[in-house]
Amino acid sequence: xxxxxxxxxxxxxxxxxxxxxxxxxxxxxxxxxxxxxxxxxxxxxxxxxxxxxxxxxxxxxxxxxxxxxxxxxxxxxxxxxxxxxxxxxxxxxxxxxxxxxxxxxxxxxxxxxxxxxxxxxxxxxxxxxxxxxxxxxxxxxxxxxxxxxxxxxxxxxxxxxxxxxxxxxxxxxxxxxxxxxxxxxxxxxxxxxxxxxx
Amino acid sequence: xxxxxxxxxxxxxxxxxxxxxxxxxxxxxxxxxxxxxxxxxxxxxxxxxxxxxxxxxxxxxxxxxxxxxxxxxxxxxxxxxxxxxxxxxxxxxxxxxxxxxxxxxxxxxxxxxxxxxxxxxxxxxxxxxxxxxxxxxxxxxxxxxxxxxxxxxxxxxxxxxxxxxxxxxxxxxxxxxxxxxxxxxxxxxxxxxxxxxx
Numbered sequence: 458x459x460x461x462x463x464x465x466x467x468x469x470x471x472x473x474x475x476x477x478x479x480x481x482x483x484x485x486x487x488x489x490x491x492x493x494x495x496x497x498x499x500x501x502x503x504x505x506x507x508x509x510x511x512x513x514x515x516x517x518x519x520x521x522x523x524x525x526x527x528x529x530x531x532x533x534x535x536x537x538x539x540x541x542x543x544x545x546x547x548x549x550x551x552x553x554x555x556x557x558x559x560x561x562x563x564x565x566x567x568x569x570x571x572x573x574x575x576x577x578x579x580x581x582x583x584x585x586x587x588x589x590x591x592x593x594x595x596x597x598x599x600x601x602x603x604x605x606x607x608x609x610x611x612x613x614x615x616x617x618x619x620x621x622x623x624x625x626x627x628x629x630x631x632x633x634x635x636x637x638x639x640x641x642x643x644x645x646x647x648x649x650x651x652x653x654x655x
Numbered sequence: 656x657x658x659x660x661x662x663x664x665x666x667x668x669x670x671x672x673x674x675x676x677x678x679x680x681x682x683x684x685x686x687x688x689x690x691x692x693x694x695x696x697x698x699x700x701x702x703x704x705x706x707x708x709x710x711x712x713x714x715x716x717x718x719x720x721x722x723x724x725x726x727x728x729x730x731x732x733x734x735x736x737x738x739x740x741x742x743x744x745x746x747x748x749x750x751x752x753x754x755x756x757x758x759x760x761x762x763x764x765x766x767x768x769x770x771x772x773x774x775x776x777x778x779x780x781x782x783x784x785x786x787x788x789x790x791x792x793x794x795x796x797x798x799x800x801x802x803x804x805x806x807x808x809x810x811x812x813x814x815x816x817x818x819x820x821x822x823x824x825x826x827x828x829x830x831x832x833x834x835x836x837x838x839x840x841x842x843x844x845x846x847x848x849x850x851x852x853x
Contacts, residue, residue: 487685544851547850603852604852606848606850607852610841614841618850620818621818621819621822624817624822635811640811643807649849649850650804651850652804652807655853
């Protein structure tokens, strides 16, 4: 490791590695319960060194939840989410969202805990509602195209579907050997085919 | 209202009404972030008046999460959860759990946020794991009886199923006109029959 040690014997952070630690502390202590002092202590750098990268705690929150939201919205722009029958597009969105949650687990975990006390939080909630509304439209189109059962409400279905997807922030552990792909596969089977053996 | 005013012009609490307020404050501020002073201020009674009912904050937490857990475990003892084919018993447990979540919404919300920092929290997590394990067994039996698809893992299926159920603590609002029964019905249709129109 000669030659790669951080300068001056202190950990050297770029914005990404700073964010990775900040999101972890936010998830442990809650955003409201985390002070710049807490972040400084955990990072092992001074507050002014943190201010070199960001304007403060709220920018760290904004960058963290935007990272999760940007990844989820990027899924909606993928070709398989924009072309073809709505049910196939919806299934693609569910599978890929599942993979995004695994890839960006701490960032999505933080996003899902945001309650709307600050401008950044309210903006994040607004983007979540926009995402939900796009998923609801996909369910509605799938019903209109005759591929999705018509006896469930599209908005409720979207909520239940993403209730299942989002639950993985509560229990998924990357080190337990279940790959994002296998998880997405099981989720799609259950959500689209149902548990019942037919 | 003459004759029913609280004695001495102060709100009168029994244990249940005290708990109803405490669980609300815990959900708003987080259990760790709530002090006996916060509870005293919200209840409009002194700390010693609270200590008349409970030994402290941790007993309020224990009684709150036990209320949720007792209601969920009671479902497992209902005749429709103990007799008949496993898939029907599982469907009963899903529907009734959904109704319990609606009936005990703030208590289950608190339960699902418990992270295990105290003895009470660890005990609650242990009871949640026991519940999950019973649901997992039902899925496994349903597979063995040939009613549930065999191409999904029982433990993963149990998690996804209750991910869907538990998500309602995030978005269900009792005043929006969706009854617990209709919610349970939609959830059962999607989880057991799948979204796909067949």
